[in-house]
Amino acid sequence: MTAATITAGVAAGPERVGLARLYRAELRWIFRRPRTLVVLGLLALVPAVIGIGLAVANSSGFGPSDGTQAGDGGNGLLSSAAGNALVLPIAALAVTLNLLLPLTTAMSAGDALAGESANGTLRGWLLAPVSRGRLLLVKSLGVATFTLAATVLMAVVGVITGLIINGTGSLFTLTGTTLSFGEALGKIAVAAAWVTLQLWAVGAVALAISACTEHPMLVVVSVLAGTIVSAVLLLLSAVDWLHPFLLPRSWDSITDILRDPMPTTGLAEGALRAACYVVIGLSLAYARITTKDG
Numbered sequence: 298m299t300a301a302t303i304t305a306g307v308a309a310g311p312e313r314v315g316l317a318r319l320y321r322a323e324l325r326w327i328f329r330r331p332r333t334l335v336v337l338g339l340l341a342l343v344p345a346v347i348g349i350g351l352a353v354a355n356s357s358g359f360g361p362s363d364g365t366q367a368g369d370g371g372n373g374l375l376s377s378a379a380g381n382a383l384v385l386p387i388a389a390l391a392v393t394l395n396l397l398l399p400l401t402t403a404m405s406a407g408d409a410l411a412g413e414s415a416n417g418t419l420r421g422w423l424l425a426p427v428s429r430g431r432l433l434l435v436k437s438l439g440v441a442t443f444t445l446a447a448t449v450l451m452a453v454v455g456v457i458t459g460l461i462i463n464g465t466g467s468l469f470t471l472t473g474t475t476l477s478f479g480e481a482l483g484k485i486a487v488a489a490a491w492v493t494l495q496l497w498a499v500g501a502v503a504l505a506i507s508a509c510t511e512h513p514m515l516v517v518v519s520v521l522a523g524t525i526v527s528a529v530l531l532l533l534s535a536v537d538w539l540h541p542f543l544l545p546r547s548w549d550s551i552t553d554i555l556r557d558p559m560p561t562t563g564l565a566e567g568a569l570r571a572a573c574y575v576v577i578g579l580s581l582a583y584a585r586i587t588t589k590d591g
Contacts, residue, residue, distance in 0.1 A: 316431060323439040327405070333443070336401050340447050343397070344389035344455035351379040352462045374552060377471060382463040383481045384471070384555060386455025387488045390448065391551045394492055396524060398447065399499045403520035405443045406503030407513030409436040410586070414511040429587050437504060437579060444496040452489040456482070474557040488554045491564060498544055498571035501578025508585040544574055 327333055374388035390398075459467075468481040476484070499520060507516045527543045530536055540546055547567025553560045 316435070319431070319435045320438055323435050324442060327408075327439050327443055328446075330408075333405075336404065337447060337450055340393070340397070340401065341450050341454045343393055344386055344451055345458045347375065347378065347389050347392070348385050348455070348458035348462050351375065351385075355379040374555075377555075378459075380463055381467050381469060382456070382459030382465070383468045383476065383484065385459035385463075386452045386485050387551060387555060389451055389455045390488055390492045391548075393451065394495065394548055394551070395528070395545070396521075398444075398492070398496055399520055399524050400517060401447060402440065402444050402496045402500045403503040403517045404513070405440045406500050406507050407516030409440055410504060410507035410582075411510050411516055412507075412513040415513065429589075430583065433504070433508075433579070433583055433586050437501070437582075440500040440504065441497055444500055445493050448489050448493045448496065452485055456485060470557040471552065471555045472557050476557075484554050484559075488551055491551065491554070491568065494568055494571045495544070495548065498574035498578070501575045501582070503578075505578045505581035505585065508582045508589070541570075544570060546570065 374384060374391050378384040378388040465478055468478060469475045470484075502523070503516050503520050506519050507513070510516065524545065527545045531540055531543060531546060547563050547570060550563030550567050553563055
């Protein structure tokens with residue numbers, strides 16, 4: 298939110314500062330930043346680079362001859378994505394979900410509160426006739442929209458790349474079932490929605506951290522550390538009692554979307570865990586921002 302927009306809101310009075318207006322202004326501020334466009338461009342390159350790399354490797358005899366090989370997690374999906382237009386976009390989402398997508402989400406959340414606090418523009422928000430709850434809602438919607446745009450962009454580029462390289466005749470699941478184009482798009486949409494929900498959970502936690510600091514990089518580093526530590530803890534059987542509380546616990550379940558019939562236990566567990574993180578993260582952010590000095 299720019300200082301000019303805040304000033305206009307103050308002059309207009311409380312009754313003219315509507316949520317839709319604030320949301321539009323927030324989106325303009327987010328998507329006009331050069332680094333946002335650069336990040337989205339780099340994310341769009343990921344599925345294209347993966348698809349081209351797998352096609353080159355497959356044509357050289359180093360890749361699998363078909364896409365029916367089942368894999369666990371993003372790395373296993375990569376071997377199945379060669380020659381399969383359905384697997385490629387989901388494999389790209391699975392690979393980036395382990396680190397890159399959470400980091401970009403943390404970057405957006407860090408700019409939303411900590412970045413504005415560091416620049417002094419957050420004080421204008423707090424002095425304007427905008428409640429702090431509405432402020433957090435607008436910032437949360439901005440982060441949610443950015444993560445949704447990033448996920449959908451990767452999925453769309455992945456679909457286009459897969460169809461260009463492999464054609465519409467290569468739409469089959471990991472269990473070998475051939476799907477129609479519409480059915481394949483439905484599975485990709487489910488994967489994109491599920492990944493977006495996981496990123497909203499990361500964004501909620503990042504917003505809670507962002508509300509407590511004036512350093513956006515601290516938010517990014519915290520999310521990076523949390524992701525790495527969680528991945529390490531998930532490998533340790535000595536702390537298996539902690540595993541159900543770790544957000545990345547179900548991230549490998551994205552491969553279930555590529556099976557027919559599609560198992561829903563892991564996906565539902567991951568969605569429920571992410572929803573809990575969203576509620577807890579936003580509650581902590583609200584508790585902090587409502588007690589923050591103007």
